[in-house]
Amino acid sequence: MSLTGKHILSSDIFDRDELERLFELADVLVPVARGAQVTRVLEGAVMASLFFEASTRTRLSCETAFLRLGGAVTSTTGAEVTSISKGESLADTARVVSGYCDLVVMRHPEVSSMNEFAAATNVPLINAGNGAGEHPTQALLDLFTLHREFGRLGKSMDGRRIALVGDLKHGRTVHSLIKLLSQFEDLTISCVSPTELRMPSELLELVASRGHRVEESTQPSSGLKDADVVYATRLQTERFKDKPLPYSDEFRIDRALVDRVCLDDTVIMHPLPRDSRPGANDLSTDLNQDPRLAIFRQTDAGIPMRMALFASVLGVDRQVRTAMRPSTWYRPEYTGPDDAPFYRD
The missing domain is CATH 3.40.50.1370 (Aspartate/ornithine carbamoyltransferase)
Structure with missing residues (x-):
């Protein structure tokens, strides 16, 4: 099964073969996530980051993952700073935003929000949390x-x-x-x-x-x-x-x-x-x-895993391995003082 062009609204979309393929790609992308390697496979692509509910890890790691792949990010946080506060429907928002980007990552407090948005957009939608539904x-x-x-x-x-x-x-x-x-x-x-x-x-x-x-x-x-x-x-x-x-x-x-x-x-x-x-x-x-x-270690895993997912949804997953090169900038130690010794190696 190919994930290219698919909405990721629920875990139901993944079978074991697809999970293992994503894990293999995420393993390859760990050096990119840590800044040791660089890839530009999504250069020119734009992700819209729509967070209508509070987030730290999910929003920042999704945006970082897309940027690490060479893409660009446009974002908004909080319904009160969007036209939804003026009465605009989620369907209208979806149709508008899909004209600005190649992929949408959205968090929303309503369980039904993802299906409503997906029905009105023509770009892939990634569910970053829909109320008490899924993540x-x-x-x-x-x-x-x-x-x-x-x-x-x-x-x-x-x-x-x-x-x-x-x-x-x-x-x-x-x-x-x-x-x-x-x-x-x-x-x-x-x-x-x-x-x-x-x-x-x-x-x-x-x-x-x-x-x-x-x-x-x-x-x-x-x-x-x-x-x-x-x-x-x-x-x-x-x-x-x-x-x-x-x-x-x-x-x-x-x-x-x-x-x-x-x-x-x-x-x-x-x-x-x-x-x-x-x-x-x-x-x-x-x-x-x-x-x-x-x-x-779990939060660190979010960057390579989401990179693997974005690369797969936008159909560049087969290009990643041949499009990596060493980075040239100073990289600080990525581990913290409480990290286990085996994780520092």
């Missing part, structure tokens, strides 16, 4: 992170135990990720959340229909036990119309819990942002120097 590019970089982490550990994706923890009802990242995980074999998916925030039943049924084991728990101490991967998510307070449900202290994923129930080589992930305030019931900062914590 397919985040799921791709999450899986690419696991591809690299398991490669380092000598593990296969197949046969793993993966714990998804937190607000699984409103967390669009886990909605997209669980679909991609279901493309692999013989997984145990442990969904750990308060009862009111459980994973949507249709997603659990999809995973089970593909032969995987599904477990549900309200207790992280049992749901995380012996997991190869712990994927924590925050309480999606912006999705609650009423006062958010309180998280108990059990949902604080800290060093003590991880040491007690997880493996020595468990990969600990989070799509970010996490609540880093003292006492927050999220992924604790006391794990920052633990080499199992992969959250910043």
Whole structure:
């Protein structure tokens, strides 16, 4: 299957062969993402970056990925600074913007927004988050992170135990990720959340229909036990119309819990942002120097993975390998002081 010219609205579009092809291309593009190599395969192309909802990582990494490929970016952030605030429809916005660019990356608070926009545009649309719906590019970089982490550990994706923890009802990242995980074999998916925030039943049924084991728990101490991967998510307070449900202290994923129930080589992930305030019931900062914590390796993976996706959607993926050359500028060290020693090599 070719992704050229396709909208990327949901993780449903990817099969395992396509995932592995994207991972292979993203691996090739890691030196470009880090500034060691240069490619101009998208020189002259323009991406429109439309973020009608707050974003740091997704917006900046999508824009950086397109720029690293040699393209240009035009952007707007917040509905209040666009003509939508004057009553313009999303369909009219889509038709207008498609005349200005070759590809659109959009985030919007409404689940229905992507289909509405896609129906009115004639350029590929990449879903960068549609309310509590999906976030397919985040799921791709999450899986690419696991591809690299398991490669380092000598593990296969197949046969793993993966714990998804937190607000699984409103967390669009886990909605997209669980679909991609279901493309692999013989997984145990442990969904750990308060009862009111459980994973949507249709997603659990999809995973089970593909032969995987599904477990549900309200207790992280049992749901995380012996997991190869712990994927924590925050309480999606912006999705609650009423006062958010309180998280108990059990949902604080800290060093003590991880040491007690997880493996020595468990990969600990989070799509970010996490609540880093003292006492927050999220992924604790006391794990920052633990080499199992992969959250910043995860964010770094966003650039090469999104580069691979953009190159594929715009049909230049086969040109990348022959269109790379060394960079000539000074490059600072890309790792931070808390990064694991193996990641600095």
